[in-house]
Amino acid sequence: MASPAAPLFDAATIADRWIADHCGHAGGSDVLCADSFDPAWRALFEELAGITGDDWGSVRERARRHAEDIGTGFRIAGEGKERPWPLSPVPLLLEQGEWQGIAAGVTQRARLLEAVLADLYGPGRLVHDGHVPAVLVTGSPYFLRPLDGLHPPGGSHLHFAAFDLCRGPTGEWRVLADHLRAPAGAGFALENRLAMARTAGGLQSRLNIERHAPFFAAFRDGLAARCRRADPRIALLTPGRLNPSYAEQAHLARYLGFLLVEGADLAVIEDQLYVRTIAGLKRIDALWHRLDPRLLDPLALDSHSTIGVAGLVDAMAAGNVVVANAPGAALVEAAAFAAFLPALAAHLLGEPLALPNIATWWCGGDAEQAHVANHLDDLVVGSAFGPAPLGLPGSGPVLGASLDAVQRAALLEDLARRPQDYVGQEVVRLSTMPVPDNGGLAARPFTLRVFAARGPDGDWTVLPGGFARIGRHADVRAAVMGEGDWSADVCVHGPEPVAPVSLLPAGDGVALRRNPGTLPSRVADNLFWLGRYLERGEALLAVLRVLLGHSITADTGAALDAATVDRLARLVVTANAAPTPKGLRRADLTQLVRTAMEGEGDWYSVRAINAQARLIGEVSRDRLSADMIRLLDAPFPERGVLLDRAGSLQRRYSALAGLAAEHMARTDAWRFHDLGRRVERAQATLRFLRIFGAADATADDLSTLLDLADSQISYRQRYLAGIARAAVLDLVALDPGNPRGVAFQVAAISGHLNALPVLSDDGLAEPQQEQARMLAATLVTTRVHGLDDPLLNGLLSRIDELSAAISKRYFLQGNQPLRSASLIWV
Template identity: 50%
Template sequence: DLGRGPDGRWWVLDDRAQAPSGAGYALENRMVLSRAFPNLFNAMNVQRLAPFFSDFRAGLAASAHRSDPRICLLTPGPFSETYFEQAHLARYLGLLLVEGDDLVVRDGQAYIRTIAGLKRADVIWRRVDADFIDPLEMNSASQLGVPGLFEAIRAGGVVVSNMPGSGLIESRALLGFLPALSNHLLGEPLKLPNVATWWCGQPAERRIVEQQINSLAIARAFTGPGHPALARGPRMMSDLTPAEQADLRAAMNLRPLDFVGQEVVRLSTTPAWRDGALQPSPFVLRVYAAATPDGWKIMPGGFCRVSDQRDARAISMGEGAQATDVWVLSDQPVESISLLAHRDNVKVRRIMGHLPSRAADNLFWLGRYLERAEATLRLVRSLSTSLMDSDAALHASGETLCRLQALLIDWGAIDKEAGSRKVTEAACSALHDEAAYGSVVSLIRSARRTASSMRERLSEDFWKLLLNLESRLRNRQNDVLTEAESLARAEAALQTLATLSGLTQENMNRVAGWRFLDMGRRIERGVNTCRIVRQLAGPDATLDDLDLLLDLVDSQITYRSRYLEGIALTPVRDLTILDPFNPRSVAFQVETLKTHLAALPTLQDDGMPEEPSRQLIRLASLVETEDAAALGVPEILTFEQMLMTLSNAVSDRYFLQGSNATPTKKQGGLA
């Protein structure tokens, strides 16, 4: 981190070597600015960032022990404040984004848990602090790391970029020694001076800090937990309460070696556009260096934070700061370079790739949540039309309406109390009640949380649509809606879900990730169809019940064109359960699931079907041989239960957790 003083001199404010953030934000800022002002960007001869990242990726690959290494970016997970950056970098660089649970150590080597078993991890770019990467040897309470990772590092079984221990140079205590170390080891002064720092572990320096304590910034000498008053970085005594000041002084007297005093740097300014005018704003520039096969390379740019406070000091830059792009200009036109540039030596590949088990799990449940939300919205739409004067409306009272509300209660979209209220109140509750686990807003929130764990695998269009849908449904449970308003909201949400479904069907490659997403949808759709048919197509079903059933499973047009005689129980059951040509029927979901499972990898090459395939074969045989005239509620319940059993079998087989990760056999060893 660099700052420029009012006299124009540059100072090193801090060093980041353990899990440095900001490079991804710099890349994102560059993409935005270059697209917003393409003519200006090209005319100014701005040096590209792509060569730096290309060299960095080449450095990661060169550090591995084999020619085609598998490189991972180890992230703390979606709750990290820099997770977006990590997902963006993983996608841009073509790295595998993994969390600690995705990795396992066996015989001194690190492996990734995938749907095809364990696959070797050659290089790990670490974005997790060293204290948390191995609970066996460091912080035992850590849930972010990989047990045994230090063993694999010592055995040479994996290369970790930002090696544990690199955080040493982040210790502010070291800043006080750098000028003398440079002269002693290199015979020359520092290229850039660092902020004057006095380590209180030395008697003379401690006295200086005590004498000037009100004019210096007090900071932790070393990384890791320290005094609570300094948890957010260096602080001035004047910024603390009297109680905090007394507590900090007592801690400094007890263990002075844990503290440093630093000169307070006043930052020069750069023009920033605020409130319709250019205003002077202090800034801090973060620059990056990467080890590459050709030596150290410096990013021709950086991550700049601009403060909205005119008198900002370096110690408070993290508060109220905004980011901006940094341009390094060339005297000559700059060649357009991208990581996607054409290279003749790239080998063509058409493979499914190795999908991590966690990603498969999240994609599977993303599909289930979205399908469940769609089914609930169809119930809400039918409920909203129940009192409207239209041909599609149901009777305003009677068994059909009661069964419709019973479905919403059984699915957790509304409670029994809401079901006894007005229809409009029940519809609003099913849409917006955040306390109901089965309401539409709760299901969409669950889908968004699941999707946030794998943002690198979802397009920006998909993510924006999902966020927009959640924002439209959130904090609206107190709205008073008419039938038309609740219907309009349900219709709008259904249109968004249809768009999301179209994006996944038309834009996602037909690889393992898409298959798990679609498998989740197919299983959920089959289960929901069984539940709806059991509720509305029982032995005592009325014409209204069957008409509503055809609406809910989107089969009205097919039925009307096929059966001119009118609605009858057996044809309705056949169309919704047994018809393999109806994309909403249970039979169609079963056939699609058979295709997906057949395309997924197996752990054993013995020719025997695995448990999910066995479960699906049993279900398919029952569905394919069932007679529509003999099909009743008990048989439909059996189909539903077998679909749930299939879901559990898929989870047990592909979503590996803990010690049950089974290595895959390949030429007698691990791949």
């Protein structure tokens, strides 16, 4: 009896159709369509088809959503807004045997580059014996003379390296570029894997895909092993939020348990590196940097740097801090060095390169210069040392055949004048891989970035996979592809099951701790102001909602007394949120509210306040949950009438407050965020009291005060007879049980300050603690009849002074390393 035909929408049937359709137009150089077909591809497509059916749009959307949930993003240089990470839902699959050859070649290359660096910054035998031209070293902008002769702490120049590889049409792998200065992308590889694990969760076990966690654990343990202390403190030094890969850096810091710091967070004192924290100076034992090495130390290197750490090279020379990678490592990543690596491998390692370079000619030699000039149409011409020389029409390498007559003449003229600035390289043709496009699969060229790290035993380990960059167009020339438009996970699979490894220690091998760790002063400052901005935006929005008539009493703005409406309008104008309205007609008030809510330019609107909060969220990715980051990044509501948009914003503020209250651990980081909220709420409520709680306040004034203080329900539950000024003022100002009242805020501020670290051990209160306690005592001893303008103005001034005292004690003040005469060095 014949077996029944497979269902039309059976996952296996769909997968076979996808493969057949793709290979029908992709050609034999595509990794999916190679002569030795890897059955893992069929398993991959079956998994994807089983989830979304025959719909590549759904597959792409699923992967995009998971990447967004993880918080993956990147920024193009010069752009202010971060872009979503372009993840293809089709990973690159590599069989374990093929990968072992790649990993062996990468390990060999890392060993070779370390040996070359050790000699060039040490005895210099390679130059002396003629294996490396002297101009290749002394003429390179990447050679850092202050590091010459400095033996790096830990004994190694390189701790982490990245390599761009290309696969030729017949399956051979070669090296396109080395990345040693501040290798980027490992975090993107990790995020790609996390997103793909959520997109196609069954693939990990079905294909026995090797995991990333052992690699990152080896790198972390390798850095720790080279530190002098048994329990070292390791930091990741970032250039800041405008760096194109800042999101990746924040993700890596969180994943590895490193402190994410900027140059202003650090200080070198007596040749020891410290981080400025709320508890004083804390020692840093190892620093993984993502800065241009020339900017690391303005004293020893580039004096114009404002993002480095003065004295860092001295701390290195004293052996007190391990820096990964050591400054100066970029010397051997220059394209010119690729021309000499095959011979250096034979000389230093006694073996040929397992992963050959693409053919490279450095034009500093007469024969090489002539070869490049005579074969210009067959080569890619680029800079030998990074910065583009004058003869190149753009900032990157160019295809000689693409130059017009004028550009060609300019290049040849400058090549003759300064040949040492140029390299010529062969035009590499790349393999392709499938990527979803226009409802189906398209063949696009790709390159592979792989990563190597030095483990605790000093040996190199290679991340199994890395990430693929996929070109925008079908042109398979590497120089045309550029950086690529898509990214893909790279999965190394084999016949044996893979143990479920994570960065979590096994069993009970970790010492328990409830101390959340070090809190840098800059981070505390950011969290404090994030709390303030969120409360400030919510307070302004509350005023606007009352003006629009969206209060709990269901009164409309027009139903309020004209004097009350005028006070509300003046409150908005005083906050510089909108210009003075022409009158109090509905149209005038609507325009006032519209400007105050969504105005741009010079107006300090809700939109502008939210933008300030969003900027802080961008630099706090390692401290905030993905849900908080998404809410802070959410676009400003544009749909619906003003009341609808105001309601949407209010729900967003409530969600952010709820996440902070219920999801942030009660650490010092949370205390500063909540401190900011309490300080801002106390100030806003005192202003509301001063304007709407005066001795001649009307019923509308008092009802508005209850609305602005979000205390209508509390008041009505307590007082059934109606609105009375004394009762309203007591609830809003003096009742310690009202979470929206002033007394509650001051008590919370005092509690937080008592719980935060102090810099002395004499048991005496610090200035900020004294001020908070005096404020609390004033409110406890004040009665309603004493709540006059002088007292309210005095309380406002004292909270301003308290905020300044908190800033002076805990936050960075210019470049001073401490906030107290006392020192805590740990």
